[in-house]
Amino acid sequence: MTLTLEQMYEMQKELDAKIIKEKGLEGQDLLQNTVLALQVEIGELANEWRGFKHWSNDREPRTAVQTECTTCEGSGDINWPSSRSFLLEGQEGLPYEKCSDCGGSGEGDPINLLLEEYVDCLHFFLSIARQLDLPAADLYAPGPDEIVKGSTAYVFTEILHHVGGVGLHKDPHIRKTSLRLGLWIFYSLGEQRLGFTFDQIAEAYAAKNAVNHQWQANGY
Numbered sequence: 001m002t003l004t005l006e007q008m009y010e011m012q013k014e015l016d017a018k019i020i021k022e023k024g025l026e027g028q029d030l031l032q033n034t035v036l037a038l039q040v041e042i043g044e045l046a047n048e049w050r051g052f053k054h055w056s057n058d059r060e061p062r063t064a065v066q067t068e069c070t071t072c073e074g075s076g077d078i079n080w081p082s083s084r085s086f087l088l089e090g091q092e093g094l095p096y097e098k099c100s101d102c103g104g105s106g107e108g109d110p111i112n113l114l115l116e117e118y119v120d121c122l123h124f125f126l127s128i129a130r131q132l133d134l135p136a137a138d139l140y141a142p143g144p145d146e147i148v149k150g151s152t153a154y155v156f157t158e159i160l161h162h163v164g165g166v167g168l169h170k171d172p173h174i175r176k177t178s179l180r181l182g183l184w185i186f187y188s189l190g191e192q193r194l195g196f197t198f199d200q201i202a203e204a205y206a207a208k209n210a211v212n213h214q215w216q217a218n219g220y
Contacts, residue, residue, distance in 0.1 A: 003202040006136045011209050012126035018216055031131050035167035038124035042160055045117040049194065052153040061194070062113040069102035076106040112204075118190055119204040123212070125183055128166060132176050139183060148188040155193060159185050 003011075020026060046052060048062040068074030077083045079094040098104040129139060148155055162185065165178030190196045 002199050003206055005139055008122070008202065008205050008209075009126050009129065009136050009139060011206070012123060013130050015123075015209060015212055015216075016127055016130055018213065022216055031128065032167055034124055034127050034131065035163060038121060038128065038163055039160055041117065041121045041124055042156065042163065045114070045121055046153075046156050048114045048117050049152070049156075052156070063115070064110040065113050066110050067108035069099060069106055069108045071101040072099035072106060074106040074108075075099070076102065076104040114194060115196060115200060115204050116208065118194065118196065119201060119208050121186065122201065122205055123208065125179070125186060128179055129183075132166075132172070132179060134176060134179065138176070138180060148185050148192070152189070152193045155185060155189050159189065 020030075050056070050059045050061055053059055069076075072078055072080050075081075075083075076099055078097045078099045082094050083096050099106070102108065126139075148158070150158070159182050162178045162182035166175050166182070169175055169178065190201060191198070
């Protein structure tokens, strides 16, 4: 079953609470850090989109990046690194055995870096919403007929502008309005420009949220 936006918001609150407790950040104002972190992630999202790089011949978004097989570490040999084929002549080693997970190719499943960066941004958007005490109902954008106009590069810049407003203004109303506008345009970017469905976003968010919890457990 696909997560709802409210469920993702609650998951983010739980993750934030864990980070604050484990890092000893109770009582600290973390808003400026989170705003800057979100701006950095938006830049990384743009970098994986690549469409603004008019100076480059490589402007295709990173939606299917090939990875190495994690079982054999890209070697194709399940006995790597103790296999004879990887050792110096005369050294003892195990015989070559084709990795069953990748069929000996050494390749893992391709990953969608563009989507991964998008949900990294969503994590920080939701974290800022929590810090501003935004109710879940305010996280929703206007209807799907509301289309953000301008080039995709302009849309990225507009998101950065509104996110920056959250950090630059002290008035709580202006901060919340800036965040809502930034979120609305961010949703439009994901679904109308980058081609993500809500189901894809929710699934990727859940997966990255689990990774973030694991990182905290391992002392990240």
